[in-house]
Amino acid sequence: MSNTKFFAGKTVGRLKLICEAVGGWKCECSCGREPIFSEEALASVRSCGCIVILGLDLATNSGWAVRYxxxxxAAIKCGTFNVAENDSGEEVSWETKYALTSTQVYKLIIEHKPDFVAIEEPEHRVTQFNKKKKNPVTGAIEESSTINPNALQLSGISGAAIGVCMMMGVACGTIPSRSWHSKYHGKGVKPEPKEDWKDVAIRSCEREHVPLPPTKKAQRDAAEAVCISACWHWCSVLDISWMRKRWMDLRTGAAKALAQRQAGQVAA
Incomplete structure (x- = not known):
């Protein structure tokens, strides 16, 4: 084992190298298992075969959830982060929100080392609507066409998160809200009167005993991220070959089978 690329304490994905063993390295996976992998295998495996999914419900106030x-x-971890203000408490520009989103997603990936990141897809078509306004000079009521600027911000925030995933080598994809609503909650399920989909998500998490944040405001975003993380199988993956292969390997179980086979070869 003269290859200095590998040493006790080094991490490969969610594997931590413990010590050299016959045929390779004894590793500790984040799930608690201790497989043995050859150095050749460590170039292609990230875990013992277990999967971690990071779900993101992105906006100025975003929800995140990690599923194992x-x-x-009940073991899901979730929370929120806000990108409306900088570290001095000042309101920030759109571009700064994108930068702050990148930082937050980077931290989540570093801490949890997900195999895949599932992101709610932002609306690509911004709806225009008529707005009536009184002309201050003539006093006449005039109509003009306008848009909701928040809808434009969502695409930028989502793009910032996707860019971080790309740079860090983590496969990611997006899923429209209408898709995960039906996939997770089931067809025909709708919010009750005076409710929205965030309320439906909270009830779903409560039924599954998912530990949500203490405040109702944080629960609303975190709960949706929990639901999104469960629907990663149905995401639309980026048009990047390695991402699509990684996603398909995770979805079909090929990644798990490879890890188990590689570990089995060493044990044999």
Missing amino acids: SWRNA
């Missing part, structure tokens, strides 16, 4: 394949829903 080897744990039940």
Whole structure:
């Protein structure tokens, strides 16, 4: 084992190298298992075969959730982050929001090392609507066409998150809200009167005993991220070959089978 690329304490994905073993390295996976991989295998595996999914409900106030394949829903971690202000408490420009989003997503990826990031897809078509305004000179009521500027920000915030995933080598994809609503909650489910989909998401998390943040405001965004993380199978993946392959390997179980096979070869 003279290859200095590998040493005790080094991390490869969610694998931490413990010590050299016959045929390779004994590793500790984040799920608790201790597989043995050859150095050749460590170039292609990220875990023992377990999967971690990061779900993102992105906006100025965003929800995030981390789902683990080897744990039940009660073990999901979730929370929120806000990009409306800088560290001095000042309101920031759109571009600064994108930069702050990049920083937050980077931190989440570093901490949780997800195999895939599922992001709610922003609306690509911005709806125009008529706005009536009184002319201060003539006093006449005039109509003009306008848009909701917040809808434009969502595309930039989502793009910032996707860019971080790309640079960090983590596969990602997007799913429209209408798709995950039906996939997660089931067809025919709708919010009750005076409710919205965030309320439906909170109830779903409560039924599954998912630990949500303490405040109702944070619960609304975090709960949607929990639902999105469960629907990663149905995401539209970027038109990047390695991302599509990684997603397909995760979805079909090929990544798990590879890890188990590689570990099995060493054990044999």
